[in-house]
Amino acid sequence: MAARVLHVISAPAGDSAEHQLRLLLGHLPQHGEVVTLSPPGPVLGGVRAGGAVVHELVSARDLDPGVVNRLRRLVLRGGFDVVHTHLFRAGLQGRLAAWLAGVRHVITTEYHLGDDSRQVLGARAFYRAGAHGRFTVAVSAAIAGRLRRRGVPAERMAVIPKALDPAEFRFDAGLRAAARARLRIPAGTPVIGGLGRLEPSKRFDVLIRAVREVPGAVLLLVGDGSARHALERLATIEGVADRVRFAGAVPHAREMLCAMDVFASPGRDTCGLVVLEALAAGLPALYAGCAALDEVPVEGARRLTPHDPESLPRGLRAEVLCVAERSGGRLPARSAGKPYDAGSMAASIGDLYDRVRGS
Structure with missing residues (x-):
């Protein structure tokens, strides 16, 4: 009999974890319901429209006794066999x-484990209490x-990469x-594009400085975050404010990727899923970090040279020239292979x- 699974998520609206949960629910045979501990965005709205039940128990606290008690009652009422938590706050309260x-x-999925001291202490306490049936x-x-450094036993852990459905990113001229x-x-x-949360770790400041050295090109930044105002000021200081477009957060990246000609991901501390999305959309991509492409090189994806400040502007100029030679034509959609497919x-x-139900 298929498991009944309750997913508990605490992602900000539009976070990549929301998209991963959406894909997971769309491909799993197991029946699942969702509890969101953050205000749900359009991604989870789409999950609800697809037929999944989405419960809203919004709380900004890492440990909220009222939310924990309501979650407990929901687990009991729904007769769930497995609780699958997504992100730190959901992990604390869901467990x-x-x-x-x-x-x-x-089961707890860790998407982007940080070094915040509260997370380190909380993670160690919960993981070292990782009893039978937890994964x-x-x-x-x-x-x-x-x-592993925080005490998670290797036998209670699995590496399952983030994934995408390539068909969702198919190029559309309209x-x-x-x-x-x-x-x-x-x-x-020519449009150079960047996609992701506008945070310092994504290094979009490097991209703004680089576009200054690509005459005639427009930079399209898709996403929002704490660094947006600083990036807007930087564009003005660098004299490229008229050539930088801030699109804000979007429910899905397809339309924005279709608008681009060259994709760039200068952030080093990333799993690189956005790079795979760009390749699926037929874009050439320059990137600083993408674990999938370390294992499976893909045509049209070029890794930036570390510690070479000219690597990004030089690569952008070269790719813009190639776009002109193709008369704006698109590259074929490419993939990093089956491990990164949503199915x-x-x-x-x-x-x-x-496995956990049988343990």
Whole structure:
């Protein structure tokens, strides 16, 4: 009999963890419901529209006794076999609620484990209490290494990469034209794109400085975050404010990727899923970090040379010239292979549900 799974997530609206949960629910045979501890964005709204039940228990506190108690009652009422938590705050409250409800099968997915002291202490306490039936999923080998250093036993952990559905990013000329018109980008203008939360670790400041050295190109930054105002000021200081477009956060990246001609991901501390999305959309991509491409090189993806400040502007100029030589034509969609396909990711998670229930 298929497991009944309750997913508990504490992602900000639009966070990549929301998209991963959306893909997981769309490909899993197991019945699942969702509890969001943060205000749900359009991604989880789409999950609800797809037929999944989404419960909202919004709380900004890492440990909220009222939310834990409501979660416990929801687990009991729904007869769930497995509680699957996504991100730190959901892990704390979801695990405690599962324990109080007598559900011993708990899976925690870590997407971007930070070095925040509260997370380090909380993680160590929970992971060292990792009793029978508990399991942790790391979305990259780097995160798995951090988890081991925090006391997670290797036999209670699996590395299952983030994934995507390549069909969701298929190039569409109509979407391209509509997006560029809305962003006031003239036809024929080469567009360099960056995608992700606008935080210092993503190094979009490097991209703004680099576009100054690519005459005639427009930079399109898609996403929002704490660094947005600083990046807007930097664009003015660098004299490229008229050539930088801030699109803000979007429910799905497809339209914005269609509007681009060259993709750049200068952040080093990333699993690089956005790079794979760009390749699926037929874009050439320059990147500083992408674990998938370390294992499987893909045509049209070029790794930036570490500690070479000219690597990014030089690569951008070269790719813009190639776009001109193709008369703006798109590259074919490319993939890093089966491990990064949404169906494969869901199958691995589904097998893990069966494994913990049998333990």
